[in-house]
Amino acid sequence: MSSPSGHRGPPSRRRQSGRATIGAVAQAAGVSRATVSRVMNGLPTVDPELVERVRAAAAALGYEPDGTAQSLALGRTGVVGIIVPDLGNPVFQAVLRGLSSAAGDRDYRVLIADSHERAEEEPILAREIRRRSDGLVLCAPRMPDEVLRQVATVRTPVVLLNRRLDGLGVPTVSVDHAHGMRAIAGHLAGLGHRRVAYLSGPANSAANRVRLATLRTAGTGRFALHQVAGGAHFEDGHDAVERILATGATAVVGYNDLVAYGALARLAELGRSVPGEVSVTGFDDIPFARYANPSLTTVAIPLEELGRQAWNRLWAHLAGEEPSPDVQFAPELVVRHSTGPAPVAR
Amino acid sequence: MSSPSGHRGPPSRRRQSGRATIGAVAQAAGVSRATVSRVMNGLPTVDPELVERVRAAAAALGYEPDGTAQSLALGRTGVVGIIVPDLGNPVFQAVLRGLSSAAGDRDYRVLIADSHERAEEEPILAREIRRRSDGLVLCAPRMPDEVLRQVATVRTPVVLLNRRLDGLGVPTVSVDHAHGMRAIAGHLAGLGHRRVAYLSGPANSAANRVRLATLRTAGTGRFALHQVAGGAHFEDGHDAVERILATGATAVVGYNDLVAYGALARLAELGRSVPGEVSVTGFDDIPFARYANPSLTTVAIPLEELGRQAWNRLWAHLAGEEPSPDVQFAPELVVRHSTGPAPVAR
DNA sequence: TTGTAGGCGTTATCAA
């Protein structure tokens, strides 16, 4: 209310309280600002004595170059952004980790925006992040194609994660979900399961559609498939177990590790043996999957590597190099202890 | 090598490829740059017709104000930074989530730096992040006091997380680990455990020192305490189980949930019943703790709330408000299913 | 209501 523009932002106090500027240092050292700049950036073409004077003055004043001013002058920020739908999801945490780590190797930092699953916010966040960074990694599984097309059609480098968008030449790092799901189907069929429940993900999730469709196709003639409404979180899996058991399925295929984990927990509460009575599979291979009890059979997506590959493409663009070709990972099945032979007695 | 300054940075191409500027829009709309600025910021004192012209021109040119230039002119970036020792640790993930969420409510974004547990990097990262942001949240459990003092003694607002530093008036959000550990000691003693193993954390971790010392004190006269070397990760807990069992302890107190989780997994592999033969406790209450099998008895630190409180203090400083008093959370025991009465037979 | 002009802090060009 106090702000004239109606913003809720804080007082935009210019003249940062007392922060020393390059001019102050120049004055104190008796040189020009240009020389201070050269010293601060370690350019070799400065008289050693002046270097010393400048260093001393800078130290005395506690001077540090202002990043914003540097960014403006240099035309680059040294920052890349990432938009994720849910920071609480281990999948995006891992991707973020990979991105942050790879970017850090080049002294780039990561600016982060969490859309909290509100797809309609994402275009806005994308604009905002782009204005503050040199490039953007977009994880927006639920964003409608047309919106995505708009967001991706900008001069700022953008890399799409786990989402294809043909036509425009937007670099993409994706995952062949079908490949992974076929492996799961084969694994379960081979174990003798004839009645399988798919614990589904969010209806508007592209990954969910692909995973379900693949499971249906791959299972045809091998097992009956029941679909049970789920979601993307623990609770969704936890709460779906009774409905799953009602189908008489001997194996449940979770949309992702999280729902599988939830199902596992509920099954334990109910005293059902896994995999003795029911087998359970996940998808993604989040770090906790191997520590489930029983450990979770799943499909391993190299999540951190996705983040790193996204960085590689961003970096190629920033450095003006040839754009790396799109990558698509074929995730492999990881058999652990949550799956076993179908129980013989029916 | 191609860069004169020895930097490994990318080409600092000034003149961002064709990006429209405020001047271009002004020219296209036949008004001054000041007017464009007013329109873009929604100032009401502009003739509706001009507003329309400017809007159209901006849209036609795909103009968007440059964030860096705005930051420089306004003297604020709209960004806060956070330094964490390990982005892979659920504890810091949760803190980050709380910070990001709270900051987002004020349209602030979060710039992140992961020190990968290398404490000596942290001062450097801190400087770098500060230059690009309006304030900094510091999670640096292993940083030496003297270094911390230097890092915290700057004009940029800093908030310390889970770390006290007396003398300077640096806002702090902390946790009373002793309070939580006393609760665990009481809980186990009450269940009849007379021989307890402490699965320790990193030796140079302040939290580890406090937790261990408290457990020792609180256990005196109630149970014998064995210390077993551990760490901060799954594997450390997993690999310590044999040594724990060798002590004959009937209860193991994990330094944190992660090591407790690892211990749980190993105990299951060995066919040991939890809590029938051995009870296990954690610390922190990370999201996965409740989904362990058996679910993990632990001490609940309001991790996201820590992040939010850190933001509150940063915001107070940014808004020039009265600095909120330091907070210290007294985390409470959460009894789940990994603890039970000590086995009678010895 | 609009435009002019100066400033934000830094880097880079070009003479000297």
Added chain:
DNA sequence: TTGATAACGCCTACAA
């Protein structure tokens, strides 16, 4: 080797 000086793109008194 050093120093003026002009960008970088935007915001904002101040004047008209």
